[in-house]
Amino acid sequence: xxxxxxxxxxxxxxxxxxxxxxxxxxxxxxxxxxxxxxxxxxxxxxxxxxxxxxxxxxxxxxxxxxxxxxxxxxxxxxxxxxxxxxxxxxxxxxxxxxxxxxxxxxxxxxxxxxxxxxxxxxxxxxxxxxxxxxxxxxxxxxxxxxxxxxxxxxxxxxxxxxxxxxxxxxxxxxxxxxxxxxxxxxxxxxxxxxxxxxxxxxxxxxxxxxxxxxxxxxxxxxxxxxxxxxxxxxxxxxxxxxxxxxxxxxxxxxxxxxxxxxxxxxxxxxxxxxxxxxxxxxxxxxxxxxxxxxxxxxxxxxxxxxxxxxxxxxxxxxxxxxxxxxxxxxxxxxxxxxxxxxxxxxxxxxxxxxxxxxxxxxxxxxxxxxxxxxxxxxxxxxxxxxxxxxxxxxxxxxxxxxxxxxxxxxxxxxxxxxxxxxxxxxxxxxxxxxxxxxxxxxxxxxxxxxxxxxxxxxxxxxxxxxxxxxxxxxxxxxxxxxxxxxxxxxxxxxxxxxxx
Amino acid sequence: xxxxxxxxxxxxxxxxxxxxxxxxxxxxxxxxxxxxxxxxxxxxxxxxxxxxxxxxxxxxxxxxxxxxxxxxxxxxxxxxxxxxxxxxxxxxxxxxxxxxxxxxxxxxxxxxxxxxxxxxxxxxxxxxxxxxxxxxxxxxxxxxxxxxxxxxxxxxxxxxxxxxxxxxxxxxxxxxxxxxxxxxxxxxxxxxxxxxxxxxxxxxxxxxxxxxxxxxxxxxxxxxxxxxxxxxxxxxxxxxxxxxxxxxxxxxxxxxxxxxxxxxxxxxxxxxxxxxxxxxxxxxxxxxxxxxxxxxxxxxxxxxxxxxxxxxxxxxxxxxxxxxxxxxxxxxxxxxxxxxx
Numbered sequence: 020x021x022x023x024x025x026x027x028x029x030x031x032x033x034x035x036x037x038x039x040x041x042x043x044x045x046x047x048x049x050x051x052x053x054x055x056x057x058x059x060x061x062x063x064x065x066x067x068x069x070x071x072x073x074x075x076x077x078x079x080x081x082x083x084x085x086x087x088x089x090x091x092x093x094x095x096x097x098x099x100x101x102x103x104x105x106x107x108x109x110x111x112x113x114x115x116x117x118x119x120x121x122x123x124x125x126x127x128x129x130x131x132x133x134x135x136x137x138x139x140x141x142x143x144x145x146x147x148x149x150x151x152x153x154x155x156x157x158x159x160x161x162x163x164x165x166x167x168x169x170x171x172x173x174x175x176x177x178x179x180x181x182x183x184x185x186x187x188x189x190x191x192x193x194x195x196x197x198x199x200x201x202x203x204x205x206x207x208x209x210x211x212x213x214x215x216x217x218x219x220x221x222x223x224x225x226x227x228x229x230x231x232x233x234x235x236x237x238x239x240x241x242x243x244x245x246x247x248x249x250x251x252x253x254x255x256x257x258x259x260x261x262x263x264x265x266x267x268x269x270x271x272x273x274x275x276x277x278x279x280x281x282x283x284x285x286x287x288x289x290x291x292x293x294x295x296x297x298x299x300x301x302x303x304x305x306x307x308x309x310x311x312x313x314x315x316x317x318x319x320x321x322x323x324x325x326x327x328x329x330x331x332x333x334x335x336x337x338x339x340x341x342x343x344x345x346x347x348x349x350x351x352x353x354x355x356x357x358x359x360x361x362x363x364x365x366x367x368x369x370x371x372x373x374x375x376x377x378x379x380x381x382x383x384x385x386x387x388x389x390x391x392x393x394x395x396x397x398x399x400x401x402x403x404x405x406x407x408x409x410x411x412x413x414x415x416x417x418x419x420x421x422x423x424x425x426x427x428x429x430x431x432x433x434x435x436x437x438x439x440x441x442x443x444x445x446x447x448x449x450x451x452x453x454x455x456x457x458x459x460x461x462x463x464x465x466x467x468x469x470x471x472x473x474x475x476x477x478x479x480x481x482x483x484x485x486x487x488x489x490x491x492x493x494x495x496x497x498x499x500x501x502x503x504x505x506x507x508x509x510x511x512x513x514x515x516x517x518x519x
Numbered sequence: 520x521x522x523x524x525x526x527x528x529x530x531x532x533x534x535x536x537x538x539x540x541x542x543x544x545x546x547x548x549x550x551x552x553x554x555x556x557x558x559x560x561x562x563x564x565x566x567x568x569x570x571x572x573x574x575x576x577x578x579x580x581x582x583x584x585x586x587x588x589x590x591x592x593x594x595x596x597x598x599x600x601x602x603x604x605x606x607x608x609x610x611x612x613x614x615x616x617x618x619x620x621x622x623x624x625x626x627x628x629x630x631x632x633x634x635x636x637x638x639x640x641x642x643x644x645x646x647x648x649x650x651x652x653x654x655x656x657x658x659x660x661x662x663x664x665x666x667x668x669x670x671x672x673x674x675x676x677x678x679x680x681x682x683x684x685x686x687x688x689x690x691x692x693x694x695x696x697x698x699x700x701x702x703x704x705x706x707x708x709x710x711x712x713x714x715x716x717x718x719x720x721x722x723x724x725x726x727x728x729x730x731x732x733x734x735x736x737x738x739x740x741x742x743x744x745x746x747x748x749x750x751x752x753x754x755x756x757x758x759x760x761x762x763x764x765x766x767x768x769x770x771x772x773x774x775x776x777x778x779x780x781x782x783x784x785x786x787x788x789x790x791x792x793x794x795x796x797x798x799x800x801x802x803x804x805x806x807x808x809x810x811x812x813x814x815x816x817x818x819x820x821x822x823x824x825x826x827x828x829x830x831x832x833x834x835x836x837x838x839x840x841x842x843x844x845x846x847x848x849x850x851x852x853x854x855x856x857x858x859x860x
Contacts, residue, residue, distance in 0.1 A: 332741065356744025369738045374802065375731075383732055383743045386725050393723055436743065 025088055027052045027216050028073065028104075028185055033082035035068055042068040043080070044240045050185065050216045055207055057227035057248065058220045060237030060260055061482075066220050069237075070187050073218075074106040075099030105183035109190040109318070113174050115163025120145035122162050123177050152176040153202045167297050168195045175203060179210060186210070187218040192226050193319040193498070204230045222317040222519075224253045238262055257516050275509035279491055284308045286344070287475035288329070288360075288444050293338035298324040299499045302338070306444055306475040311466065313490025314479045315515055321499040322479040323365070326448050329477070330362035331355035342443065356384065359443035363433045365452060370433045373422035377412070377432060378403035380421050384436045406435035410465060427458025434465060444475045451485050463488050483512045495519050544796035544803060544851035548811045548844070551794070555815060559822030566825045576707045579817035581606075581769040583710040583810075585788045587717040588761030590809045591754040593792050594721070595734045596801025597661040599758045601650060603785035604672035605643050606766030607778070611676045613639040613692060613767045614685035614776035625683045632689030640763060646672055647759025651752035661755070669785075676778055684777040688770055696771020706768055713761065718806035730754060734801025786841075791816050794844040800852050815840075 026049040035043040043065045050056055058066045071077045072084075075093035084091050086102050093099045099106075113122050120138075121128065123145040129137045142158040149156060154172055162170055175191055192200045207217055207230055221227050227234055228248050236244040236259040244259040288306040293299055298321045306312045316322055327333035329340070331349025340347050342358050349355040355362075361384075364370050371380050382389070382399040389398050403417040410431045412424070421432060430450065437445060450466065451459040466489055470476055478489050486493055493505040495518045503518040539546065560567035585602050592599045615627045616635030630638070646668060653664040688696070695705045721727035729750050733740045741747050765784070770776040795812025797804025819840060823833045 330742075351746055351748065352741050352744045353746035353749075361744070362742060364742055369736075370742045372732060372735045372739055372802075374735055379728070379732070383728075383740075383745070386728060390725050392725065394725055394728055 024051055026050055027087060029085040029088070030073070031083040033069065033072065033080055035072060035077060035080040042240050046242050048235065048242065050218065052184070052214045052216050053211050054233060055211055055217045055219055055231045057231030057234040058218060058237065059224060059227060059234060059256055064237040064260070065240040066237050067189065070106065070189060070218065070220065073099070073185070074104055074187060103182070103184035104187070105178045105181055105185070106187040107175050107178045107189060107191060109193070111167070111171060111174060113162055113170055115161070117162060118159050119149070119156055119162050119165070119173060120158035122173060123148060125177070148180050149173065149176055152206050168199045171195060172199055172203065176206070179206060183215070185216045185218070187220070189220045190222065190318065191219070192221060192223055193317065200226065224256055228253065236260055253517065254513070257513050261512050275511045276487060277509050278493070278506055280507045281492060282307065282310055284310065287342065289341045290329070291339045293325070293328055293335045295324050295328065295333065295335050297499065299335070302496070302501055304494055304501065306477050308475050309470055309473045310491045311470050311476045311478055311489050313486035313493040314477060314496055315483060315486045315493055316481065316496035316519055318481050320496045322481070322496060323448065325496070326362060326364065326446050326479055329355070329444070329446050330360055360446065361437040361442035361444070362446045363437070363448065363450065365449035367426065367429045367433055371421050371429060373420070375421060376418045377407070377421055377424070378417040380432050381406055381435045385439050388440055402439050406438060410435055411461060427461070430458070430462060431465070434462070438469070441469070441472065441474055444477065445469065446477045446479070448479045449481065449485070450478060452482065483515045486515070487512065540854045543854055544798065544848065545808065547847045547851065548794055548796045548808065548815060552811055552815050552818065555818045555822060559818065559825060563822070563825035566822055571821065575814070575817040575821045577704050578821060579813045580704070580706040580710040581765050581772060582784060582787045582791055582816070583813050584713050584765035584768065585762045585784055586791045586809050586813065587713045587806065588758035589788050590717060590792050590797060590804070590806055591721070591730055592661070592758045593797050593799065594730050594801055594804060595751055595754050596737070596799070597654070597751060597754070599650065599661065599665045599755065600785065601646070601665040601668035601672055602758060602762040602788055603781040604669040604676070605646050605759050605762040606769060606784060607781040608646070608672040608676040608679070608766070609639050609643040609763035610766035610770035610780065611679050611685070611776045612642050614688050614770060615679045617687045617689055619685050619687050623683060623685055625680060625685055627685070632691055635689050636692065636767070639767060640760065643759045643763025643766070644756055647756035650759060651755040654755060655748035655752045680776065680778055682778065684775050686775050688767070688776070692767050692771045696768040697774070706772055709768060713764070714806055714810060721805055726750070726753070731802055736802070787816060790841050790844070793848055794841065796848065796851065798852050799848055803852070
C-alpha cells in the first residue's frame, strides 16, 4: 500500500445484494494513482460486481463511494465516465465492420466546421495512438478482418488512451497470445508512470503477479486479503481464494483426491488434433464408455467451442472425430444426434423451450423414435412422467410450461431429454452452474448413475468443484490447448488452478 | 427448499388475469371479429344475411388457401413474400398448358388437363424449393430471398402470357374454382379442406410439432438435434405449393389468367395470418388463428362495401387495421413472455 497519498478512489463498507443474495458484504477497497491493482477470486466471488459498481453499471448498493476524497453516487455508466473511470469488459465490444480508426475514435470522431468527419486526421491520430501501444496496423483496415487478439488490444488501447484516470480491465489477457500480453503489460506500466490507476482482474495469477503492485483477493463476496504482489505467491493466493476450513458450504475439494486407474474400456469418441482459428489448437483426446472425462479451464479457454464441435454445431478448421472407431464429420446437430452424441449446453435458454410444457421439452429429441408420422401425446407424457419421477423434477407436472420451473429443475429437464434413449456420448457444459446445493447434488448423482450405465460422459466446466466431483480423468484446457492430464493420481483444486 | 416456495408463490399469483394476458393473441382477434360483425350488422341491413355470409366465404377462399402455407412459414419465424407471384405464375402456367380459344394470342402448349395440373404444381413446388435452398443452404434471409423470388415468378408469368389474357383452364380447375355443389361453391370447400388439413398437420403430426419448436426457439431446436434447415426448407415448399393451388383456383374463379392478377393477395394473406394472432416471432398461433384472421379481413372488406364508404378510404382503413393487429401481435408476445417468467 502506498503511504501518505490520497486514494483516487475509495470504497467503504460496500454491500450489494441481488434478490436477497448478498454478492458483496461490507467490502472496503482503495485505489491509488499510479497503481496497478490486481483482483483475484473464484467465479461469483464478487470481483465483477464490485467493478460494475465502480463503473456505474450497478447503481443500487449501500456503503460510501469516494472519488478524490469526495462522496459520489453514480447514476449511470456515463457519470462514471465523466468522473474519469473507464472499463474494458471481458466480451469484445467493438464494431467489426468499421475501420480501426473509427473504432479508436468511436463516439468522438474529429469533425471539421461543416460537421464532416476528418478522415485523414482521424487515421493519422489513430495510427499514432496505436503505435504508442506497439500496434502496427493500417488505421483504415476493417477491424473485423484482424485477429481477435489484435481487436482486443485495440479496444483496450482505445480505453487506455481515452484520458481516463481509472481504468478497469476485466480478463484482458484471456484471448491474447504471449507477445500480445507482453505488449499490453508494457503499456500498462507506462500508464502507471503517468499516474493512471489500473484495476486488473484475471484468472491468470501469473499475469497478476507479473504486472500488479497490489493484489486483493475476494471470496464469497468478502475481501479476504490484500497484499503487495512482491510479498506473495501463486500458491498463497490460490489458498486465499478457495479458503481452508469450514467456510465453504459444501465439499471444497481443497484436499487431494485420487483419481481412479483408467478402466481401459471401449473408446467411444476419439478427437484428433481439433483446431479452430484462435479458439482451439491441436486438441486430441479420447472418451471411454463408463468414464467421466472432465475438461477444466478458465472462461474463454475454448471449452464452449470444443463442445459445439463434438455436437456438430461448429465445424473445426482441421482435425477429425471418430465415434466407436468410425470417422465422422457432422453436417448438422441432427447428424451428431443420430451418431449417438448428445450435448447439454451451458445456457438453458439455448436448450429448452420456455413457453412449451415440460413433456414437449423432454420428448423433442426422441420424437422420431416414438412416432413416424402422427404424434403420440399419451406416450410422450408417459415417458416424460417417468423421467420426471426418476430425476425428481419438481413440481412433477409434465403439462406445466417449462418457464415455471426453477433453474435447477430446468437443468434436470435439459438432461432428461437425452435419457430415455441414452446416447453413447453425453457432453455436459457447466452442468451445475447457478444451482443451489440440493439441485447440484441431484445433478451430480444423475451423472454418476449414467456413468454406471456405460455412457461416455464429458463434463466441461470453469468450476473446479464440478469437474472434481464428477470426473474420473481430468484434462486442463488453457488458451485453446490441452496442457495437462490428471489420471490415476492425486488432484485438488489447488493443483487444477495451478495447471490452468 | 427455497426454489419450491418461490415456485408455489408464482403459481398462486397466476389467476385469471395472467391467463387472459397469456391468451391475448387468441382473444384479441376474436373480439375484433365480433366487434366488426356487430358494427356492420348495425350499420347496414344487407350485411347480416345468409347470402352475404356466402359472399364473404367465397371472397376469402383464395386468400385462405394461400394463407395455409404462409401460416407454416410465419410459425417458423420466417416470411414468404413470393406467395402472390407464385400464385400468379402457377395460375398462368395451368392456362398456358390448356388449349385456348383461337382468338387468344399466346404461343402455348396444350396438354391433357391432368398433365397441365401436375406440371403447374411441379412449377410452384420448384420455385418453393429455390426459396428453400436460398434460405437454408446459401443462408439468404427469407425476407430477401422471397423478394427476389417475387420478381422471378413475375418474370416467368410475363414471359408466358406476354401481356395477353388466357381464359381456359382444365375442367377440374374450372369446377373447383367457379363451380358449386348443393349451393356451396367448390372453392369454399377446397379452402375449408386445406385449412383443416393444415390444422391437422400442425397439431397432430411430428412435422407440425417440429414447426412449432423451431419457431419457438430455433437455437434450442438445433441443440435438440433437429434438422432445422430441413424443416425450414419444407415450410417454404409447402407455402409455395399452397400459393400455387390458390393461384390455379383463383384463375378459374376470376375467369382469366393474366399478369399482376394476384398482387393484392400478398398483403391479404400476411394480414390474415398476423391479424389472426400467429406470432411474427414464431412458435405461437396456428390455422385456427388464421381462420379468425381471414374472417376479420373478409368481414371488413365486405362490410365496407355495405356501408357506402368512400372506396379510396377503404384502403387506408385496411392499412390502419393491419397496423393495429401488428401492435397487438407484438404486445401479445411481450405479455406472454412476462407471464411465462
